[in-house]
Amino acid sequence: MNAGERQIPLAAGDSFAFGAGQVLPASCDLAIIGGGIIGVATAYFLARRGMRVVLCEKGRIAGEQSGRNWGWVRQQGRDLRELPLMIRSMGLWRGLSAELGEDIGFTQGGCLYLAENETELSYYENWLRGARSQPLDSRMLSTAELSQALCSPLPRWIGALYTASDGRAEPSRAAPALARGAQRAGAQIYTACAVRGLDIAAGRVRAVVTEHGSIATDTVLCAAGAWTSLFCGSLGIDVPQLRARGTVARTAPAQKILNGAAYCSSVAIRRRADEGYTVAHGSRFDHSLAPASFRYALKFWPALKQEQGAIRLCAGWDFFTALAQPRRWDLASPSPFERERVLDPAPDEGTLAEMRTALTAAFPQLAAAPFVESWGGTIESSPDVLPILSAVDALPGFHVATGFSGHGFGIGPAAGELCADLLTGQAPADSLQHFRLARFFDGTPIRPGPTI
């Protein structure tokens, strides 16, 4: 049987790995912490502008969220505050495979949000009304149009929101290809190279301190994904962030019923470059209660209330593991980032079983397509489910890019471009207005946008 293309790579040779006898550069113009799509896209745009940029990744490129996601590149359903950035990102995705000289599996195959009842239908219609002023091709589909789109004579849905220009790309390929592109443009990229902390003098950043030595720089971007709150907390900088686990699987190559992606509350599917499907539960994320859950409970309350059907709160040993984690450490000794090189949560077996049942019920043409790989992924979110792309006022030279929630892969290229603008002082002020870190502390009302 053709088993398709693995999403989570087996432990294998890593061409970026910091090797024995290697020495880090003594200095750079800008340092980036984290080799997810945000870090590598930022490195790519900075290197192309001729900046001396160094990126340090504790594990491997795209080892965490950026290699484990569903691979949806969608504008549809986005919070209107981040929609313009996503539309920009779509423009960048269109040119990336050619620009990088690698096939990253990007295709504009369309995105469907399937409505099971009138409440869901009017939710999607409402989003569409709000997005009308944007240059988008989103529209509602009737059942007749839907049966054509899904090659199914009797769809069980009463309508759908559809954006033909939405797309997909392969998470296992995109960030690594961007990292190689950044390297060709002059960026220095090191994996197996955790940043333990910063050297700070006279209230300013002076160097990043890694497990392999220090690199002098006065400008740093922390794009550490689910670790950002911990990293920043160790510097006395509060970044409200919580984690949740998603369970994902892929099928073997199977009948083509769509070329893009489709979502309903029980199951979400995305056509893959290997002709299988990436499958997930439409509304199930597990949040293991941790000290941070209580620390940030008030800030996250609006989002938790909104997503109460989708977030499953779990109490267990994870609480004590998180409690035992140090919040500060000596930079001369191994840090929490070296102790857990790659966040690799197990997929939830019960969720996998529900996904299997829901896939068969929703898309009977895929009933015989076996799941050939499954994995867990740790999603991180900010309280309003919008990214944080921000300079940190309390520490000149230090910047944060995190909080992308379940939709940072698609927006990644444009977010990286905007981070490059931010780090070089070229970002138009209003482009960052909704993404300031300070919004969580200056009395701005926390209004979570849609998560799906």
Ligand SMILES: Cc1cc2nc3c(=O)[nH]c(=O)nc-3n(C[C@H](O)[C@H](O)[C@H](O)COP(=O)(O)OP(=O)(O)OC[C@H]3O[C@@H](n4cnc5c(N)ncnc54)[C@H](O)[C@@H]3O)c2cc1C
């Ligand atoms: C199951 C799942 C499904 C998703 N589906 C989609 C989707 O379909 N579409 C979409 O747009 N988005 C999706 N997302 C969200 C998307 O994957 C993320 O928003 C995006 O990948 C975040 O990228 P990042 O670079 O910020 O973080 P990450 O990819 O998590 O990268 C951060 C990196 O920083 C490294 N790091 C942390 N601390 C340190 C340190 N001290 N030193 C060195 N390195 C460090 C980590 O090892 C990690 O590799 C999904 C996410 C998950 C988990």
